[in-house]
Amino acid sequence: MRIIIERSNLLKTLGHVHRVVERRNTIPILSNVLVKTEDGALRLKATDLDLEITETVAANGEQEGATTVPAHLLYDIVRKLADGSEVKLATNAEGSQMTVTSGRSNFRLQCLPESDFPDITAGTFSHSFKIAASALARLVERTQFAISTEETRYYLNGIFLHTIESEGKLRLRAVATDGHRLARAEMEAPAGSEGMPGIIIPRKTVGELQKLLDDGGDDILVELSDSKIRFTIGPVVMTSKLIDGTFPDYQRVIPQGNDKALTLDRQSFSAAVDRVSTISSERGRAVKLAVTAGQLTLTVNSPDSGTATEELAVGYESDDIEIGFNARYLLDITGQLSGDEAVFMLADPGSPTLIKDGGDDGTLYVLMPMRV
Template sequence: MKLSIERAALLKAVSQAQSVVERRNTIPILANVLIEAEGDIASFRATDLDIEVVDKTVAQVERAGATTVSAVTLHEIVRKLPDGALVTLTEDPAAGRITVEAGRSNFSLATLPREDFPVMATSEYSANFSAKAPDLRRLFDKAKFAISTEETRYYLNGVYMHIADGEEGKVLRCVATDGHRLARIDAEMPADALEMPGVIVPRKTVGELRKLLDDDDMQIAVSVSETKVRFATPDITLTSKVIDGTFPDYTRVIPQGNTRKMEVDASDFAKAVDRVATVSSERSRAVKLALDEDRLVLSVNAPDSGAAEEELAVAYGDERLEIGFNAKYLLEIANQVDRENAVFLFNSAGDPTLMREGNDTSAIYVVMPMRV
C-alpha cells in the first residue's frame, strides 16, 4: 500500500479514530487504526468493540492495500507536521512497518496485519431516516449534561432517543436523567422515523457523534435497530452498540401541577448562582432561593468558609417560597437556555421544579430540590 494525502484531511481522519480507541486495552489491535486504500479513497477505521468509526477521504493512491498502525502515535505525528504538508504513507508488509513521510520528516512505525482487525457486524436496521445536523446537535447537546455516571444504573448512562407524543403530534425526543435532574428535548419527527425503536445511545457515542454535527447544512443518515445505531455523513460513519436495558418511565417524574411561576433573565441567573457558590469549596453546596414579590434572593451559607447573598429582579407574583438546589445542577440547567428568559415552575420546597425556555416546551428540565 502506498498513498499520499493532504495533512489536514489526514489529521481529521486520524483524530476521529484515535478518540474512539481505548488507551488501556488488553487486545493490541484495538489500539490501531485500519487504513484501507483503493481507487482514490483512503478509509480510516477504528473501534473499541462498542463503537466503530470509519472516515473516508480523497487520497492519491499509488498502490492499493490495507494495514493497521497505532492510532495515537499516527495522530501525534500528523498533528506535529507543518500545515499544508503532503503526507505519504508506504507499507512494507515484509518488514511489518509503515513509513510516514512529509517533507524532510520520516517515521517508521510497526504495523499489525489487517486480518486481525475486528470489523463490527452489520445489523439489519429497522428504521432508516435522515435528520438535519442542527436538530440532532440540539437534541444531544441539551440532554447530555444529565447523563448519569453511576455504573450501577447503567441504563441511565446514555441518552434515550425515541419517538414520542408531543403537544402537536409525534416528535423525535431525547431524554437523559441521573435521578437528580432530567432533560427532555423534542425536535420535529423526520420522515420515515415513526417505526424507530427507542434506543439508549451511550455517553461515549454521544461525545463522538458531536464531531459529525458541526455543519449546519449537513443531513445525517440515521439507522436504528434494537441493538445498534448508526449516524452517517458522506465522509464519516459512526456505528455504535446501544445500551442493553430499559429506560425508566421518565414521564412520571415530570411535574404537571407546578403553578408558582418565576421568570428570570437566564444569563443573569446563571452568573448570580456562580458568584454566590464561590464561597463554598464544595461544588455541590446548596444554593437557597428565597422568592417574594418580583424579587429573588440567592444565598449560600458555608460554615467553614463564609456566606454569600445576591438579589435579582424577577417576575414572580405568588406567595413567598424558600427552596434549595445543588448549585452545579442549577448552573448546568441555566446554561442550556438559548433564549433570554428562563421560566421556573415551582410547587413546594420539597417537590421537583420544572424549567423551560420562555414559553417553548420543546426543551424542559426537571431538577430535584435539596434541604437547606
Template sequence: MKATIERATLLRGLSHVQSVVERRNTIPILSNVLIEASLEGSIRLMATDLDLQIDETVPAAVDQAGATTVSAHTLFDIARKLPEGSQVELTAAEGKIKINAGRAKFELGTLPRDDFPVIAEGELPTVFELPAETLKQIIDKTRFAISTEETRYYLNGIFLHVADDVLKAAATDGHRLARVTVARPDGAEAMPDVIVPRKCVAELRKLLDEVDGSVGVSLSGSKIRFDLGAAILTSKLIDGTFPDYSRVIPQGNDKILKIDPRSFMQGVDRVSTIATEKTRAVKMALDRDRITLSVSSPDNGTAAEEVPGEYAAQPFEIGFNSRYLMDILGQVEGDLVEVHLADAAAPTLIRENDKSPALYVLMPMRV
C-alpha cells in the same frame, strides 16, 4: 500498499477516528487504526473500541492498493508534528509502515488487517434523516444530564423514542432531567426505543461541527449508525430499560417565577463561590417580585444576592445544587425562563415557555 496524502487531510481524518481509541488496551489491535488504500483514489481510516466505530474516507493518490493497521495515537502525533502543507507518503509491507514527509522519515510496526475487528451491523430497519443542527440541539440540551454512575448503566446515555407523534430525547441522572422534543422525521414511525451511549454522543457531537446538511440515521434495537458524509459512526446501544421519566415531570406546580436566565445564572454563580464542593447548595428565598439567593458555608462564611424577577405566589424558600441549576440555565437561549415551583421538597420544572422544545426538571436540596 503505497499512497500519498496531504498532511491536513490525513490529520483531519485521524483526529476524528483516533479519539475512539482508548489509551489503555488489553487487546493490542484495538490501539490501531485501519488504513485501507483503494485505487479509486481514497484512503479509508477506521478505529473501534468494540462498542463504537468510526469509519472515514479521505482523498489520496494511491499507487498500490492494500491495507494495514498501525498505532492510532502514534500516527496522529506524527501527522500533527509534520510541517504544514507537506505531502505524506505511506508505504506498508512486511509488518512495517514507512511514513515519509519531506526530510522526516518514520518506520512503525504494524498488525495484520485481517485481525482488525469490525462491528457487524446486521439489519438496521429504521432509517431516517435529521438536520445536523437538530441533532446538535438534541445533544447540547440533554447531554449534561447524562448519568456517569456505572451501576445505573441504563442512564449512561440519551434516550431516543417516538411518542405522541414526535421524536423525544431525554437524559437524567436522578437529580435532574432534560428532555427535548423535535418533529418526527419520515421513516421513524416504528422506531424502537433506544439509549445512545455517552461516548457515542460525545464523538457524534464533535463530528457534527463539520456537517452542514442532514445526517442519515439507521438503527435497530441494538445498534445505531450515523452517516455524516465522509464519516460513518456506528455504535452499540445500551441494553437496558430507561425509566418512565414522564412520571417525574410535574404537572401542577402553581408557583411561577419568571426571570432573566443570564442575571439569575450570574447571581447563582457569584453566591456559590463560597459553597463547599460537597454540598454546592444555594438557597432561594422567593417573595413578591424579589428573589434572594444565599449560601451559608461553615468553613467560608455567607453570601447573599437579590435578583429581580416576576413572582406573585406565596413566599417560600427552596434549595438547589448550584451547579445543576447553572447547567440548566446555560441551555436557555431566550431572555426569559419560567420556573414552576410547588414546595421545598417537590421537583421543579424549568422551561422557556409552554411552546419551548426543551424542558428541565430539577430535584430540590435540603438547605
C-alpha cells in the same frame, strides 16, 4: 500499499477516527487504526468494540493495500509535521512495517495485519431517516449534560431517543436523567422514524457525535435497530452498540401540578448563582432561593468560608417560598437555555421543580431540590 495525501486532510480524518481508541488496551489490535487504500482513496477505521468510526478521504493512491498501525502514535506524528506538506504512507513487502514520510521526516511504524481487525457493523437496520445536523445537535446539546455517570444504573448512562404522540403529532424526543435532574428535548419526528424502537445511545457515542456535529454538515442519515445505531455525517460513518436496558418511565417524575411561576432573566440569574456559589469550595453546595413578590434572594452558607447573598428582581405573584438547589445543576440547566427568560414552576420546598425555556417550547428540565 502506497499512497500520498495532504497532511491537513490526513490530520482532520485521523482527528475524527483516533478519538475512539482507548489509551490503554489489553487487546493490541484495538490500539490500532485500520489504514486501507482503495479506488484512489484512503479509508481509516477505529473501534473499541462498542463504537466504530470510519472515514474516507481523497488521496493519490499508488498501490492498493491495507494494514493497521498504532492510532495515537500516527495522529501525533501527523500533527507535528509541517503545515501544507504531503505525507506518503507505504508498507513493506511483508506488511509488517509502515513508513510515514514527509519532507525530510521519516518514521517506521510496526503494523498488525488487517485480518485481525474487528468489525462491528454486521447486521441490518430496521429504521432509517434523515435529520438536519442542527436539529440533531440541538437534541443532543440540550440533554447530554444530564446523563448519569453512575455505572450501577447503566440504563441511565446515555440519551433515551424515541418517538411519542403529542398533541396529535409524532415527535422525536431525547431524554436524559441522573436521578437528580432530567432534561427533555423534542422536535417534529422526521419521515422514516415512525415505529422506531426506543433506544439508549451510550455516553461515549453521544460525546463523539457532538464533536462530529460541531464540524457542520447538512442532513445526517440515521439508521438504527434494537441493538445498534449508525450515523452518516458526510464522509464519516459512526456505528455504535446501544445500551441493552430499559429506560425508566420518566413521565412520572415530570411534575404536573406546579402552580407557582417564577420568571427571571436567564443571564442575570446564572451570573448571580455563579457569584454566590464562589463562597463554597465544596462541590454540590446548595444555594437557597427565597422568593417573594417581585424579588428573589440567593443565599449560600459555608461553615468554613462565610455567607453570600444576592438579590434579583423577578416576576412572581404566588405565596412566598424558600427552596434549595445544587448550584452546579442550576448553572448546567441555565447554560442550555436559549431564551432571555427562564420560567421556574415551583410547588413546595420538597418537590421537584419544572424549568421551561422562554425561547424553546420543545425543551423542559426537572430539578430535584436540596435541603438548606
